[in-house]
Every structure is written in structure tokens, then in C-alpha cells.
Amino acid sequence: MTETSPKLGLPYIQPAQAQKHVTHNEAIRELDTLVQLRIAEFGTETAPGTPALGETHALGPVPGGAWAGQGGKLATWDGEVWQFLTPREGWLAWDIAASRLRSHAGGNWVYPDLNGDQLARLGIATAASDTNRLAVASEAVLFTHVGGDHRLKLNKAAAGDTASLLFQSDWTGHAEMGLADDTAFSLKVSADGDSWTQVMRADPGALRVDVPITGVAVQSSATDITAGRLMRADYGYGPGNILGAVSQSADVPTGAIIERGVNANGDFVRFADGTQICTHAITLNYVNSELLSATWIYPVSFLAGATPRICGALNASTFSAAPGLSEVGGVAFGSIAVASTSVQLRRISGLTNFASGNTAEIRVTAIGRWF
Known part of the structure; x- marks a missing residue:
């Protein structure tokens, strides 16, 4: 059997020991000091002149006088002499002067993490760390x-x-x-x-x-018209892209809605649905006594295989032919193709003939498709 207890180092009464009360009283005295340990002063180097019974000090490293050679120990006045105990790791003591709890760690009396209004870390139902200094494990936090x-x-x-x-x-x-x-x-x-x-x-x-909106919230393609989806700027139309160059891919418009242009062969308008309109004022020249004619090359060609529909009217104010207006027939078109057509003006047979140098202006319109 050992002579002292493992945790507090209290003396045990040994078998056949004489004066057992001495050992018992020694253990009681040490318990009286350690249970609800209260320290009058920490780091003390000099013993007080008139200590109170049971007064305990946590000694500094190099105390003198009655405490010489007892550095780092606990000194308790028993009424006659100072009794010394060596503190162990983890012991707790109440600092009377500071009204705060201290613990013995690493050979020093330190304040634990629970330090008034400033904590080094706090874990509630889980462990805190240097990164997560406040850690809470709970179904909810309020x-x-x-x-x-x-x-x-x-x-x-x-x-x-x-x-x-x-x-x-x-x-x-x-x-x-x-x-x-x-x-x-x-x-x-x-x-x-x-x-x-x-x-x-x-x-x-x-x-x-x-907010870059993607996924099913917006159109997935130019032909996606799913109800409730937002229109993408590159698939929709606004003031910035209604007018411009029209284009298409697989019969789906990929450019502007309306395109307008003009060149020496006339004006043209293209629409995103494939409709194309060409207009021009073309001068017909003398061919023979019965015919004034000219070839109109459209300002832009129509879709291959889709011959446009053409109409025209005589501009009477420009008519300089010898026959009067009542002596000419209608405007006619011959060899209508996707890139050009022949525009003709004929006189009524049996009346005054056209003469060399006669001209007439015909205003023509061709309507068809560009795709």
C-alpha cells in the first residue's frame, strides 16, 4: 500500500501505525486547504507578518524568509507554522483579490478560457478550434x-x-x-x-x-417559345436590332427584322419572314415603232426558283413619245427571272408609231422571297 493518495497526495494511515491521529489530522489539514481552494495572493515572495489562520498563498519562483526554497508551492498558515503543498496540473483555485477562478497549467496559475467578456474560444455542444473559435451544434440558433x-x-x-x-x-x-x-x-x-x-x-x-439568368428560366434557342421563359437578347428584338441586315439559318431568322437598301438598280426592303420588295423608276428606250423597252436588273436577287410578282405603271409626266397617252397600250414584262426582267411599253396597233428617241419612265415593283 502506498503512503499517499494518487490525486491530492494525502497521507494514508499505515498498518500497525502508532499515533494514527497524526496522519489522519495531516490529511484533514491538507483537505481543508485544497477543498474550495482560496488564494489570498499569487506570486507572493515574502510571507505576511500576521497571517490569518488558514490563509493560503501561491508562492512566486524565488520566495524568501520562512518560504525560502518553496518556490511555486502553496503556503498555508496553520496558526503556528507555514505548511507547503505542491500544486498539480489542473487544480483550480479562487483568486480572492481578483474575484476570478484560476487553474494550474504548465507550472503557472492561469486564468482559464472562460475569462469574463473575452473568451479565446467557445464550443457549445461541439469542439471549437483556432479557425472556428465559436462552434455551436444545435438544431437552431437564435x-x-x-x-x-x-x-x-x-x-x-x-x-x-x-x-x-x-x-x-x-x-x-x-x-x-x-x-x-x-x-x-x-x-x-x-x-x-x-x-x-x-x-x-x-x-x-x-x-x-x-443577375445572369440561365437554364430553364430563359429561352434555350431562337425557336424556343415556351410560355413563362425570359427572352434572351441574342434571340429577341428591340430598338437596337429591329433594323439591320436580315439573315437566316435553316429558315429561322438570325438577323434583324427589316433591312433596307438602295443602289443604281433601285430600292429594296427585306423582312425577316423572307419577304422581299424591290422598286425602281426605269427609263424605257426606243426599240421599234411599236415598242419601248429596257431590262431591269433588281437591286438584289430573289430566291432561286421563286419568280417574283411584278407590276408597273407609266409615269405620264416623263412620257415623250410621239403617240399620245391614249395611243399606248399597257406595261408588259417579259423574261421574268429571279435577277432581272424585261420591261416593255407598246403602242396600240394601227395608231401613231413610236419614233427614234422616244422614252418613257416606268415605275416598277417586284415582290417575292429572299429565302
Whole structure:
């Protein structure tokens, strides 16, 4: 049997020991000191002149006088002499002067983490760490007001740092909101916790919110007309792209809605549905006594295999032929093709003939398709 207890080092009464009360009283005295341990002063080097019965000091490293050679020990006045105990790791003691609890750790009396209004870390139902100095394991966390407003503040050191809320599933991040590497508020999402996509950004400088809308919320193609979906700028039309060059791919418009142009062969208008209209004022020249004629090459060609429909009318104010207006027949068209046509004006047979140098202006319109 050992002579002292393992934790407090209290003396045991030994078998066949004489004066057992001495050992018993020694253990009681040490228990009286250690149970509800109260320290009058820490780091004391000199014993007080008139100590109170049971007064205990945590000695400094090099005390003198009655405490010489007892550095680091506990000294308790028993009414006659100082009794000394060596503190062990983890012992707790109440600091009477500071009204605070201390613990013995690493050979020193230190304040534990629970230090008034400033904690090194705090774990509630889970372990805190140097990174997560406040850790809470709970089904819910409540932050409530004290009579009015309540504001949760996340502060970062510099603009390039991050102050955000990270939402995880099984410790893998999938959404983050806050000031991420910037002073603009952003919302990011991730499928795997490694690759992140910014889906919203609110810029405090530009006072603008950017939301790149993708997926089923918007058109999937130029022909997607699913109800409720948003129109993409490259698939829709507005003031910036209604007028311009029309184009198509597989009979689906890919350019502007209306295109207008003009050249030496006339004016033309193309529409996104494939309709094309060409107009011109063409001068017919003398061919023979019965005919004035000219070839009209359209300002743009029509779709191959789709001959346009053409009409025309005589501009009477330009008519310089010898026959009177009542002596000419209608405007006729011959050899109508997708790139050109023959425009003709004939006189009524048996009346005054056309003469060399006679001309007439015909205003013509051709309507067909460009695709």
C-alpha cells in the first residue's frame, strides 16, 4: 500500500501505525486547504507578518524568509507554522483579490478560457478550434433583440478579403453570399464545393444588380417559345436590332427584322419572314415603232426558283413619245427571272408609231422571297 493518495497526495494511515491521529489530522489539514481552494495572493515572495489562520498563498519562483526554497508551492498558515503543498496540473483555485477562478497549467496559475467578456474560444455542444473559435451544434440558433433592433455584423480587414455566409451540405459548400474578395454583394453557387459560379452581383459603386439568368428560366434557342421563359437578347428584338441586315439559318431568322437598301438598280426592303420588295423608276428606250423597252436588273436577287410578282405603271409626266397617252397600250414584262426582267411599253396597233428617241419612265415593283 502506498503512503499517499494518487490525486491530492494525502497521507494514508499505515498498518500497525502508532499515533494514527497524526496522519489522519495531516490529511484533514491538507483537505481543508485544497477543498474550495482560496488564494489570498499569487506570486507572493515574502510571507505576511500576521497571517490569518488558514490563509493560503501561491508562492512566486524565488520566495524568501520562512518560504525560502518553496518556490511555486502553496503556503498555508496553520496558526503556528507555514505548511507547503505542491500544486498539480489542473487544480483550480479562487483568486480572492481578483474575484476570478484560476487553474494550474504548465507550472503557472492561469486564468482559464472562460475569462469574463473575452473568451479565446467557445464550443457549445461541439469542439471549437483556432479557425472556428465559436462552434455551436444545435438544431437552431437564435439571436434576438434587446428592446429594439438587432443587427448581425460580419467585418473583414480589407476590400480583397471575404466576409460571407457559406452554406454547406455534409461539409461541402454549395452556396455563398456576402462580400467575397470584393466590396460588391454577391451570391455564388457550386455543385462540388470547388468550382463556383456567381449568379448575382450587387455593385455599390454602380448602384446596379447583375443577375445572369440561365437554364430553364430563359429561352434555350431562337425557336424556343415556351410560355413563362425570359427572352434572351441574342434571340429577341428591340430598338437596337429591329433594323439591320436580315439573315437566316435553316429558315429561322438570325438577323434583324427589316433591312433596307438602295443602289443604281433601285430600292429594296427585306423582312425577316423572307419577304422581299424591290422598286425602281426605269427609263424605257426606243426599240421599234411599236415598242419601248429596257431590262431591269433588281437591286438584289430573289430566291432561286421563286419568280417574283411584278407590276408597273407609266409615269405620264416623263412620257415623250410621239403617240399620245391614249395611243399606248399597257406595261408588259417579259423574261421574268429571279435577277432581272424585261420591261416593255407598246403602242396600240394601227395608231401613231413610236419614233427614234422616244422614252418613257416606268415605275416598277417586284415582290417575292429572299429565302
